[in-house]
Amino acid sequence: IGEIRRFLRDDSPVKVSRSYKETAQRIHRCQHELTGKLGREPTIQEVANALEIEPEAVVEALEAVQSPTSIHETFYQ
Amino acid sequence: MRNVNQVKMQFASLPENVALARVVVATMMSNLEFTLTNLDDVKVAVSEAVSNAIMHGYHNKTDGLIDFAVTLDGEGLEIIVADQGQGIQDIAKAMEPSYSTSPDRMGLGFVFMQSFMDQIDVKSEVGQGTVVRLYKYVPQLQRAVQ
Amino acid sequence: MRNVNQVKMQFASLPENVALARVVVATMMSNLEFTLTNLDDVKVAVSEAVSNAIMHGYHNKTDGLIDFAVTLDGEGLEIIVADQGQGIQDIAKAMEPSYSTSPDRMGLGFVFMQSFMDQIDVKSEVGQGTVVRLYKYVPQLQRAVQ
Ligand SMILES: Nc1ncnc2c1ncn2[C@@H]1O[C@H](COP(=O)(O)OP(=O)(O)O)[C@@H](O)[C@H]1O
Ligand SMILES: Nc1ncnc2c1ncn2[C@@H]1O[C@H](COP(=O)(O)OP(=O)(O)O)[C@@H](O)[C@H]1O
Ligand SMILES: [Mg+2]
Ligand SMILES: [Mg+2]
Numbered sequence: 001i002g003e004i005r006r007f008l009r010d011d012s013p014v015k016v017s018r019s020y021k022e023t024a025q026r027i028h029r030c031q032h033e034l035t036g037k038l039g040r041e042p043t044i045q046e047v048a049n050a051l052e053i054e055p056e057a058v059v060e061a062l063e064a065v066q067s068p069t070s071i072h073e074t075f076y077q
Numbered sequence: 078m079r080n081v082n083q084v085k086m087q088f089a090s091l092p093e094n095v096a097l098a099r100v101v102v103a104t105m106m107s108n109l110e111f112t113l114t115n116l117d118d119v120k121v122a123v124s125e126a127v128s129n130a131i132m133h134g135y136h137n138k139t140d141g142l143i144d145f146a147v148t149l150d151g152e153g154l155e156i157i158v159a160d161q162g163q164g165i166q167d168i169a170k171a172m173e174p175s176y177s178t179s180p181d182r183m184g185l186g187f188v189f190m191q192s193f194m195d196q197i198d199v200k201s202e203v204g205q206g207t208v209v210r211l212y213k214y215v216p217q218l219q220r221a222v223q
Numbered sequence: 224m225r226n227v228n229q230v231k232m233q234f235a236s237l238p239e240n241v242a243l244a245r246v247v248v249a250t251m252m253s254n255l256e257f258t259l260t261n262l263d264d265v266k267v268a269v270s271e272a273v274s275n276a277i278m279h280g281y282h283n284k285t286d287g288l289i290d291f292a293v294t295l296d297g298e299g300l301e302i303i304v305a306d307q308g309q310g311i312q313d314i315a316k317a318m319e320p321s322y323s324t325s326p327d328r329m330g331l332g333f334v335f336m337q338s339f340m341d342q343i344d345v346k347s348e349v350g351q352g353t354v355v356r357l358y359k360y361v362p363q364l365q366r367a368v369q
Binding site: 021027031041042043044045047048055056058063064066068 | 099100103104106107108110112113114116120158223
């Protein structure tokens with residue numbers, strides 16, 4: 001059971017957002033690099049493959065760092 | 078890679094379920110050859126459609142039900158957002174830029190949905206509710222020659 | 224912070240929908256005071272339950288339907304995974320560690336569900352299908368004195 005918790009780092013909920021934030025930064029850096037390399041925008045899967053994470057993790061990280069419910073709130077709050 | 082799938086959901090008209098709808102669509106998009114830009118675009122459109130159902134359909138009452146269906150049909154992504162709320166009197170007018178029935182809103186939701194998606198179709202009946210159908214094609218990527 | 228919500232989903236028995244179920248639960252958990260460990264634990268349990276429905280309930284056929292419901296009731300999180308597949312002959316035996324009807328499987332799915340969740344309840348009828356109910360309480364966080 002212990003080894004299943006291999007992602008266990010800390011019990012603090014604050015950590016959740018920090019690790020998501022790091023992943024999101026890596027995603028954006030990778031997207032930039034791959035765009036240069038491929039001459040087009042990479043797909044979500046290409047980014048996930050390059051970072052060796054699941055596409056699901058890409059999605060989760062990006063969502064976690066983007067909390068507003070509507071773009072109106074983002075732009076005109 | 079699989080590109081056919083369908084997910085149907087029903088959830089309450091709570092503001093936090095906007096994020097839920099976004100995440101479901103985003104996860105399903107990650108199985109197709111969509112880019113991160115496509116992802117952002119579709120997430121904005123979904124947020125606007127679901128926010129509209131909550132805000133305008135149900136006037137922010139939290140006990141309304143929203144039906145949400147996402148279908149991957151092999152060519153793209155179809156999203157259907159349906160509420161059984163107040164309905165829209167004049168759909169053409171509602172879709173005009175800057176038109177809003179709420180004084181504090183910008184009236185740009187439908188504009189965003191139209192610009193970020195390839196198709197939008199709105200059906201509504203006053204007192205019955207509103208169904209918004211959005212569609213986005215998977216982009217034809219130019220494969221760089223190695 | 225809101226802590227009452229319910230989401231019902233129905234999706235096909237496709238392997239990629241395991242991730243979808245996980246993401247939905249994780250998003251809903253993020254509205255409550257669960258820890259990262261709780262999140263990982265529940266994700267494992269959900270993966271096991273949904274994988275079982277796909278693999279054992281529907282024998283990896285992709286046209287089965289899985290009903291998935293997540294409820295936040297104020298005290299915790301209830302997850303229900305239901306298939307209309309093959310069903311389980313002897314539930315007590317199926318839940319034993321290392322018991323599996325697939326030679327290549329570990330037989331630890333139910334063990335993980337039991338260890339990582341606070342409650343598990345399995346109902347099944349051969350030829351009718353299986354319903355797995357999982358429950359996790361929100362931990363009583365000890366607030367550190369600053
Ligand atoms: N689901 C809905 N139910 C009822 N009315 C709606 C719905 N969606 C949109 N509307 C109407 O259409 C108008 C325009 O919507 P939108 O372009 O999103 O702008 P906004 O939300 O800023 O008002 C809304 O002000 C509202 O009157
Ligand atoms: N949804 C289901 N439908 C039919 N049989 C199931 C289902 N879930 C579990 N089972 C049965 O219970 C057994 C034990 O399940 P589990 O502990 O997850 O181990 P494993 O999946 O590795 O076999 C399975 O081998 C299968 O026979
Ligand atoms: Mg709007
Ligand atoms: Mg199993």
